Amino acid sequence: MTPDKNNGFGTRAVHLGRGFAGNTGAVMPPVYMTSTFKSGNADGFDYTRSGNPNFRLLQESVASLEGATRATCFASGVSAITAVVSTLKSNDLVIAEENVYGCTYRLFDRVFGKFGLKVRYLDLSQPANWEEIRKASPALVLLESPTNPLLKVVDIAGICKVAADVKVPVLVDNTFASPYLQRPLELGATLSLSSTTKYINGHSDCLGGIVATNDPEWQDKMIFAQKALGLQPSPFDAWLTTRGQRTLALRMERHSANALELARWMETLKGVKSVRYPFLPSHPQHELARRQMKAGSGLFTAILNCPAEAALAFCRRLQLFTLAESLGGVESLICHPPTMTHASVPAAVRRSVGIDDGLLRFSVGIEDAEDLRRDIDEALREIL
């Protein structure tokens, strides 16, 4: 049986991406570690840079989970962004949400800028700024929601409606939510992109990226970029990611439940200045988050009432949260943006955009919430 739109998310995640077993009866697909294919084969493969059975399986399942007809997989989230941006040309304008992921900013600033691509950053959580899309009619609008690291929520449907009026494609980086919690194409986006390194694979054991769309022309451009720029993943990583996505629904339920419980508890603690989580009523875009997302994912931030050194000392005392970049794996991670992801941003700029010295970003895993809570409690007592 091939599951379709009438089947639920969990059923599709398990049953799609299982072909290419040949005559073996294998219940799960093998890994096709081959660089090339015999000419004239019935499945139409030629060379792994432009396609492989493991890519097709991953693309088929993630396309369905995103509510898309098609998807193209890449070696990493950054490769996926490179693929989309490589379709633009010199003097084209991109309007981007001002809190885009740091590597996306660096790609525009240090790479595509050299080729004459122009980028304007706007706070897209402010509907007043959407008029700029109508006025400037850019070649692409790029946004993320929730954003990194402050978890600002941006109105995807609202922005897509304005962009559609002037026929501007919208790319949504859906990494922080995952297609289980948020489906940008259903909200009007042209392209939904994920770093599968995070929630979709979910096990912190490989990198990957994917772009899903319902637009055949965009799909052709993505397939072209995969092969022309050499952005394809390893078949083994595509296989790992296909395995990871089978449990996405279960994992996201637990990530969201754990994060909500911890965020709600931390908000009540002395020594914690503030907590930000889209599914807490204290979040500035709480109502929008509830409309646009099924739950809040495993990410929340907290600002400790202490200097940067003490915040970092807190991170190092934790036993179950590893101090590391990245997010979305089964294991809990913690990151101190002022000394890690945003260390190169001058302190005054950092503070002006809300990256307080005591800011911590938690990526809550699927462990038992009670253990995570005790771990945080004990580490806090040692520093405050």
Ligand SMILES: *Cc1c(COP(=O)(O)O)cnc(C)c1O
């Ligand atoms: C991690 C991440 C990326 C980059 O993905 P890689 O797989 O690390 O290349 C892009 N966007 C967001 C929002 C991310 O979190």
